[in-house]
Amino acid sequence: PRAVEGFPEPTVHSQEAHPPDSDFTSRWTRADARQLKAMSDPAAGPRENSMPEEYTAPTVPISFPDMSGGRVWVWDSWPLTDSAADQYSFKGWEVIFSLVADRNLGFDDRHTYAKLGYFFRKAGIPADQRPENGGWTYGGLVFPEGVSGEVFEDQSFSHQTEWSGSTRIFKGGNVKVFYTAVAFYRNAQGEDVKPADARIMMTPGKLKADANGVRFTGFEIHHELLKPDGKWYQNGEQNPYYNFRDPFTFKDPAHPGKTYMVFEGNTATVRGTPACTEEDLGYRPGDPxxxxxxxxxxxxxxLQMANVGLAVATNDDLSSWRFLPPILSANCVTDQTERPQIYMKDGKYYLFTISHRSTFAEGIDGPEGVYAFVGNGIRSDYQPVNRGSGLAVGNPTNLNYATGFPFDPDYNQHPGTFQAYSHYVMPGGLVQSFIDTVGTKDSFRRGGTLGPTIRLDISGETITVDRSYGDGGLGGYADIPANRHANPGTFI
Ligand code: FRU
Known part of the structure; x- marks a missing residue:
């Protein structure tokens, strides 16, 4: 990529692969992330999108349908996957997992009440033949009450939640749910009396299906897999606002026999330490x-020190894991690289992760969306896609105006600026996400349901939105289709 006038050149990244257990960590640099602002149109007027159309999702209409029929708030969601991220139906049913919370809560209060819920629907029906809201049936909570809190030595928590993860399916309907257990210790005023405690967990269960739908048994034993070590992954003593969550497991054909996990972390320094380096800035010599x-x-x-962590399983039942050094850091760039996933295509490895406009560091700006990095292995000198910036697809946003809030949009912001978050990239480049807010300051509607699925064309260092998919680029709402079908006796 070449420099835009008034902006630096992005960092040179080789994409070269390193052994997964080596200590090479690629950097999403400030020079890279400043390419986001470089591609924003300074002349874009109020409520217009300032970002290139090819990296912007089509606008979601304010009339969006609700997938749970008003029963629960729904946000981060994921399907049943195998070690290659293929998506399965089970005995004719598609199944998805979602963070859910009671509709009596405000949507912004959801995080400290999140529980894992599930939905199911008949497999094999094209999106345009389903009900507008995706046609899912809400099955209820996944785990028996209380078990996900048993891991905490200090049982005096005020709130205990289940945060994101992923679900693997195995032979015979056996499943393993990977998720984040979080305990909050808050007083009556809602202030932390001690930092939240986050652990990456796994619990085995069994999926059962009949003519009426699916249900689960098991999930009584919850294994603690990882808690932040304070060496590669920041912990609550170093920073009460640390991020440690969102496990996603996979196998790497280049390293047969091993199972890996990526997750959201932070660089393990004490909050406020001036820790980023010239390499984190990433400027080329002499760049004016x-x-x-x-x-x-x-x-x-x-204060913005995100990373993407890597771990490797040390036993076959995936109940014991060991940290490896992070595969990506975004020091002095952003504080959150959430829900990371590894996506393989054409011999390349894509690291996808979601990030917020509000978590970018001082001097960096970019939209709410999904970011991507391409390299030759799971640990490589990752090249940020799209002009060296990292933006894969963002919400329509105007970087000339303030961010605003999902509960109080900025007057001049595009109505889509909070339309989608927590994107999950699926086989064939399909991307699902949840709706946070659609609309302008004077007229907006909160989501709490999955938005329309979109499709990305992924090729080398370039990722663009496919506007020929669905209706002008917008596919079915809550459309998370299986691309594989497991029947009794199927070996997965
Ligand atoms: C993304 C996220 C995840 C986390 C969940 C908590 O939307 O921040 O990282 O697991 O939401 O609600």
Missing amino acids: HAEDLETVRSSDAR
Whole structure:
């Protein structure tokens, strides 16, 4: 990629692969992330999108349908997958897992009440022949009451939740749910009396199906897999606002016999330490738009220290894991690289992760959306896609105006600026996400349901939105189709 006038050149990244257990961590640099602002149109007026159309999702209409018929708030969701991220139906039923919360809560209060719920629907029906809301039946909560809190030594928590993860399916309807157990210790005023405690967990269960739908048994034993070590992955003592969650497991054909996991973490420094380096800034020698290291790391940018973690299973039943060094850091770039996943295509490895406009560091700006990095292995010198920026697909956003909030949009913002979050990239480049808010300051509607599925064309260092998919680029709402079908006796 070449420099845009007034902006630095992006960092040179080789895409070269390193052994998964080596200590090479690729960097999403400030020079890379400043390409986001470089591609924003400074002349875009109020409520217009300032970002290139090819990296912007089509606008979601405010008339969107609700997938649970008003029963629960729904956000982060995922299908039943195998070690290659193929998506399965089971005995004719598609099954998805979603974070859910009671509709009597405000949508922004959901995080401390999240539980894992599930939905099912008949497999094999094209999206345009389903009900507009995707045609899912809500099956209820996945786990027996209370078991996901048993892991915490300190049982005095005020709130205990189940956060994101992924679900693997095995022979005979056996499943393993990977998720994040979080305990909050808050007083009556809602302040933390001690930092939240997050653990990456796995629980085995069994999926059963009949003519009426599916249900689960098991999930009584919950294995703690990982808690942040304070060495590669920041913990609550180092930063009460640390991020540690969202496990996604997979196998790498280049390293047969091993199962890996990516997850959301932070670089393990004490909050506020001016820790980012020249390499994190990533400017080429002599770049006239380079920043001064001391200026950057003494600014608030030092508080934004995201990484994507890697771990490897140390037993066959995936109940014991070991940390490896992070595969990506975004030091002084953003504080959150959430729900990471590894996606393989044409011999390349794509690391997808979601990030917020509000979590970018001082001096960096970019839309709410899904970001992507391409390399030759799971640990490689990842090249951020699309002009070196990393943006795969963003919400329509105007970077010339303030971010606003999902509960109080900025007057000048595009109505789609909070239309989608928690994107999950599926086989064939399909992407599902949940709706947070659609509309403008004077007229907006909260989501709490899955939005329309879109499709990305993924090729080399370029990822673009397929506007020929569905209706002008918008596919079915809550459309999470299986691309594989497991029947009794199928070996997965
Ligand atoms: C993304 C996310 C996840 C987390 C969940 C908690 O939407 O922040 O990282 O698991 O939401 O609600």
